[in-house]
Amino acid sequence: xxxxxxxxxxxxxxxxxxxxxxxxxxxxxxxxxxxxxxxxxxxxxxxxxxxxxxxxxxxxxxxxxxxxxxxxxxxxxxxxxxxxxxxxxxxxxxxxxxxxxxxxxxxxxxxxxxxxxxxxxxxxxxxxxxxxxxxxxxxxxxxxxxxxxxxxxxxxxxxxxxxxxxxxxxxxxxxxxxxxxxxxxxxxxxxxxxxxxxxxxxxxxxxxxxxxxxxxxxxxxxxxxxxxxxxxxxxxxxxxxxxxxx
Amino acid sequence: xxxxxxxxxxxxxxxxxxxxxxxxxxxxxxxxxxxxxxxxxxxxxxxxxxxxxxxxxxxxxxxxxxxxxxxxx
Numbered sequence: 001x002x003x004x005x006x007x008x009x010x011x012x013x014x015x016x017x018x019x020x021x022x023x024x025x026x027x028x029x030x031x032x033x034x035x036x037x038x039x040x041x042x043x044x045x046x047x048x049x050x051x052x053x054x055x056x057x058x059x060x061x062x063x064x065x066x067x068x069x070x071x072x073x074x075x076x077x078x079x080x081x082x083x084x085x086x087x088x089x090x091x092x093x094x095x096x097x098x099x100x101x102x103x104x105x106x107x108x109x110x111x112x113x114x115x116x117x118x119x120x121x122x123x124x125x126x127x128x129x130x131x132x133x134x135x136x137x138x139x140x141x142x143x144x145x146x147x148x149x150x151x152x153x154x155x156x157x158x159x160x161x162x163x164x165x166x167x168x169x170x171x172x173x174x175x176x177x178x179x180x181x182x183x184x185x186x187x188x189x190x191x192x193x194x195x196x197x198x199x200x201x202x203x204x205x206x207x208x209x210x211x212x213x214x215x216x217x218x219x220x221x222x223x224x225x226x227x228x229x230x231x232x233x234x235x236x237x238x239x240x241x242x243x244x245x246x
Numbered sequence: 247x248x249x250x251x252x253x254x255x256x257x258x259x260x261x262x263x264x265x266x267x268x269x270x271x272x273x274x275x276x277x278x279x280x281x282x283x284x285x286x287x288x289x290x291x292x293x294x295x296x297x298x299x300x301x302x303x304x305x306x307x308x309x310x311x312x313x314x315x316x317x318x319x
Contacts, residue, residue: 037267038253048257055270098277106266113262211274218281225288232295 007224010084014217021217025210032203040196050197052110057185058205059103063131064166066096066212070138071163074156084220086152087227089159090142091219095212097135104128115179123176127169134162148230 036054043050073089076082107125108118119125138155145151173182184192191198256263 033267037263042257047259049259049262051256051263052266055266059270094277094280098273102270102273105269109262109266109269113259211278215277215281218278218285222281222284222288225285225292229288229292229295232292 007084010220011224014221018214018217021210021213025207025214027207028203028210029207032200032207035200035203040200041194043197046114049110049113052106053197054200054204056103056106056110057201058208059099059106060128061205062208062212063096063100063103063128064169065209066092066099067131067134067159067163067166070096071159071166074159077152078156078160086156087220087223088216089156090152090223091216092212093135093139093142094219095215097132097139099208100128100132100135104132120179122179123172124169124180127165127172130165131162131169134158134165138162 032054036051040051040054042048070089070092073085073092077085077089104125107128111120112118138159141158142148142151142155145154173180185198185201193201254260254264
């Protein structure tokens with residue numbers, strides 16, 4: 001892993017990966033939208049409203065995936081002091097927050113016609129809302145210090161404490177069986193969902209992951225450039241100070 | 247036209263389905279736009295800073311050869 005901790009090597013790999021990730025995102029999201037909106041059947045119970053699933057469920061997966069990725073990067077930053085791990089964690093947070101927000105709002109838009117309510121304090125919904133607050137807390141904390149390194153460290157610790165919420169989200173539907181339906185894709189004994197619905201679901205999931213890769217590369221590039229700008233400005237201030245002393 | 251209307255109405259759930267997809271597109275496009283913009287702004291700023299000090303190596307090698315008085319005289 002240390003091979004990839006070098007920002008120059010990251011930039012080289014990122015330049016190679018970026019166009020492919022963009023291509024995969026455009027193709028899978030395009031196909032996913034078509035299959036999700038037109039090329040798949042209506043549900044026998046939920047009618048056409050089931051199409052909300054094709055954005056809601058992959059967004060929920062991404063909310064948990066991005067948080068786990070952020071926590072793993074934070075752990076690597078705390079333990080091995082990887083120069084890139086902090087930047088990757090920082091770059092992932094807004095994507096995860098955006099997907100969690102999409103999941104919550106599309107869930108409300110699905111809940112109104114199907115459950116008759118926008119929101120209930122069901123275990124799955126509540127733990128997902130906590131996930132959104134963890135993302136917001138992480139981003140606020142990372143920027144709350146004058147010294148970016150101290151902010152990073154505090155935010156990394158918060159993300160590690162908050163990772164306990166991810167398994168709670170996953171199994172909340174089994175532990176507290178209230179209103180949200182249990183898992184039907186990732187479960188023991190194989191998925192309980194027809195392939196006509198599985199295709200758009202998987203296309204959207206792949207597309208969202210590719211989107212994450214694109215945004216991750218862009219944001220990490222911005223973070224690397226920002227770190228270099230900070231170093232150069234510090235060197236300028238230092239040089240000016242030396243000149244005054246001379 | 248009939249089939250288009252049927253498609254848009256989504257069996258009566260059109261408002262919910264279309265607002266879900268619209269929200270997803272708007273949020274993801276917003277994240278992408280902000281990320282492209284951040285990368286571009288910071289990289290431009292870095293290039294400007296680097297072009298401002300092309301004699302970085304020379305200056306670092308001999309920091310005492312350019313005292314501030316030289317600009318005044």
